[in-house]
Amino acid sequence: MRSNVASRSASASHEDDMILRYTLGERLNHWFGALTYAYLLITGLAFWSPYFFWLAALVGGGSTARFWHPWFGLAFSASLFWMFKDWRQDMRVDNSDRAWGRVISNYIRNEDDKLPPTTRFNYGQKLFFWGMCYSVILLLLSGVALWYTEALPWSLRYVRYTAILIHASVAFITIGLFLIHVYMSAILEKGSLASMIHGKVTAAWAWTFHRIWYDDLRGASRSKQ
Amino acid sequence: MSQAVTEIVRISGHAGPAPGAGLNREFHVCKLVDTTTCIGCKACEVACLEWNGYPFTETTFDNTYQTMPETAWNYWNLIKFNEHEREDGSTMLLMRKDQCMHCEDPGCLAACPADGAIVQYANGIVDFQEAHCIGCGYCITGCPFNIPKFSPAAHKVFKCTLCSDRVTQGLEPACIKACPTGCLHFGTKPEMKELAETRAKQLREHSGFADAGVYDPPGVGGTHVIYVLHDAKNPELYGGLPKDPHVPISVRLWKGPLKWIGNLALLGGLVGMAFHYMRYGPKKEQEIPADDGRRP
Numbered sequence: 001m002r003s004n005v006a007s008r009s010a011s012a013s014h015e016d017d018m019i020l021r022y023t024l025g026e027r028l029n030h031w032f033g034a035l036t037y038a039y040l041l042i043t044g045l046a047f048w049s050p051y052f053f054w055l056a057a058l059v060g061g062g063s064t065a066r067f068w069h070p071w072f073g074l075a076f077s078a079s080l081f082w083m084f085k086d087w088r089q090d091m092r093v094d095n096s097d098r099a100w101g102r103v104i105s106n107y108i109r110n111e112d113d114k115l116p117p118t119t120r121f122n123y124g125q126k127l128f129f130w131g132m133c134y135s136v137i138l139l140l141l142s143g144v145a146l147w148y149t150e151a152l153p154w155s156l157r158y159v160r161y162t163a164i165l166i167h168a169s170v171a172f173i174t175i176g177l178f179l180i181h182v183y184m185s186a187i188l189e190k191g192s193l194a195s196m197i198h199g200k201v202t203a204a205w206a207w208t209f210h211r212i213w214y215d216d217l218r219g220a221s222r223s224k225q
Numbered sequence: 226m227s228q229a230v231t232e233i234v235r236i237s238g239h240a241g242p243a244p245g246a247g248l249n250r251e252f253h254v255c256k257l258v259d260t261t262t263c264i265g266c267k268a269c270e271v272a273c274l275e276w277n278g279y280p281f282t283e284t285t286f287d288n289t290y291q292t293m294p295e296t297a298w299n300y301w302n303l304i305k306f307n308e309h310e311r312e313d314g315s316t317m318l319l320m321r322k323d324q325c326m327h328c329e330d331p332g333c334l335a336a337c338p339a340d341g342a343i344v345q346y347a348n349g350i351v352d353f354q355e356a357h358c359i360g361c362g363y364c365i366t367g368c369p370f371n372i373p374k375f376s377p378a379a380h381k382v383f384k385c386t387l388c389s390d391r392v393t394q395g396l397e398p399a400c401i402k403a404c405p406t407g408c409l410h411f412g413t414k415p416e417m418k419e420l421a422e423t424r425a426k427q428l429r430e431h432s433g434f435a436d437a438g439v440y441d442p443p444g445v446g447g448t449h450v451i452y453v454l455h456d457a458k459n460p461e462l463y464g465g466l467p468k469d470p471h472v473p474i475s476v477r478l479w480k481g482p483l484k485w486i487g488n489l490a491l492l493g494g495l496v497g498m499a500f501h502y503m504r505y506g507p508k509k510e511q512e513i514p515a516d517d518g519r520r521p
């Protein structure tokens with residue numbers, strides 16, 4: 001393992017050697033999704049528990065939060081649909097991912113050199129992506145059922161009883177996924193957050209964390225020459 | 226009951242105990258609706274509308290004597306009609322005054338997420354405080370009696386207050402005041418329970434209603450509105466009064482175990498991540514070896 005100082009200077013010397021990881025469109029949509037999710041999280045937690053009700057005050061009070069939460073839900077769903085459209089291919093889980101998954105403990109221990117190489121996204125990122133995609137379908141269906149409470153007749157009250165359990169449970173699953181995602185990308189994996197802002201990663205970053213993707217890009221650029 | 230706010234229990238600088246303190250031990254109020262003597266005149270509906278001052282709006286006429294299909298955000302008191310054909314071929318017109326039951330264990334209150342939007346007074350009245358209501362409609366999910374109603378204009382929910390404003394002033398609810406037959410009574414819970422049981426016994430022994438009884442459902446801890454029914458075995462006949470109402474099990478799960486599992490998982494996750502960062506630290510990129518390992 002190299003020391004901090006050395007690796008920093010190494011990437012500095014590769015400054016010209018940057019690789020485009022996210023297009024402008026991907027980045028804008030990512031942050032649109034992130035902001036709408038943050039709003040849903042804050043307001044949702046306020047409805048969830050009296051101990052979080054104060055969160056509603058941050059976004060204009062309970063009534064305002066109740067009014068906008070479902071609309072932001074629609075916006076977030078749209079954002080996720082766009083991600084699905086953009087990333088569906090790159091997020092396909094294959095056998096290399098399963099091999100990676102079997103030694104995920106190496107990843108958790110930061111022993112990345114003991115992991116099989118990964119494509120543009122690793123298995124964890126793929127699971128996060130698909131987890132969010134399936135969750136948002138459930139959140140959307142249950143959320144719409146809860147939206148206009150008064151529109152649902154008394155004879156269909158069981159829809160409400162089911163929807164509230166689904167909505168709260170699935171919301172919590174996504175909160176778990178979301179926390180891990182934020183931790184990994186903003187805190188744990190240096191370079192990750194910056195790549196979602198200006199779109200680029202160093203070649204060393206790509207080589208370290210997504211070697212198959214790196215090789216493909218290099219191969220492609222070589223064949224272009 | 227009503228005197229709870231005016232009855233003095235302690236007096237400063239007073240020789241001896243406060244006069245009358247502790248005399249009135251029964252604070253629980255109760256409304257008794259005797260469906261067997263209701264004539265369906267709807268005086269109570271009008272009195273409720275007048276006292277609470279909401280506008281009357283369009284209704285749906287569905288070929289019955291009912292004013293509208295169910296109570297509304299601005300119409301808290303509704304006589305439900307049912308033309309019931311009995312086994313002997315005769316017809317009975319069953320009439321039940323529908324309104325909030327003021328449950329001892331209110332599902333609306335258990336479900337509500339807004340601080341102070343629903344309160345239960347010591348006298349048993351369950352009251353909505355619209356100023357704090359955020360209009361989420363969770364109370365509608367929590368109520369086993371289909372009572373809270375959403376106002377699309379106000380984005381808030383409304384229901385019968387058991388005239389808490391009148392009761393604190395020592396008055397009976399407006400509906401009771403208006404009833405011409407005396408089928409509505411108001412008093413303490415034990416008094417009303419006794420009156421109801423006496424009436425049910427009379428119906429059983431003298432009027433040929435063998436199944437007459439009192440509706441005070443234990444599933445919601447008893448209610449502060451009770452009914453005398455000719456046929457207590459089939460409360461559904463009376464405009465869909467549930468036989469054994471409970472706060473929905475899903476509401477109990479949601480507000481109970483799910484809440485704790487969710488909160489613990491949230492806390493555990495945050496602690497786990499902090500631990501992971503302290504134990505393993507950040508992931509850093511490595512330098513690419515000169516030969517890149519695999520490609521020529």
Ligand code: HEM
Pocket residue numbers: 037040041043044045047048049065066069070071072073074076077136139140142143144146147148167168171172174175338361
């Ligand atoms: C996808 C579209 C969505 C729609 C239409 C939607 C709609 C709703 C509605 C109508 C409610 C209940 C009433 C209220 O607003 O107070 C609700 C509650 C809630 N929502 Fe959403 N929502 C959506 C997405 C999300 C997402 C992505 C999250 C993730 C954080 C979330 C978290 C919550 C939570 C935690 C609650 C409170 C549940 C409880 O009270 O226990 N929602 N949502």
Ligand code: SF4
Pocket residue numbers: 333336337338339342343353357358359360361362363364365373381382
């Ligand atoms: S609609 Fe109002 S009273 Fe009903 S649960 Fe929501 S905040 Fe509480």
Ligand code: SF4
Pocket residue numbers: 324325326327328331332333334351367368369370371372373384
């Ligand atoms: S009848 Fe419904 S609204 Fe009235 S106290 Fe019971 S649960 Fe609440």
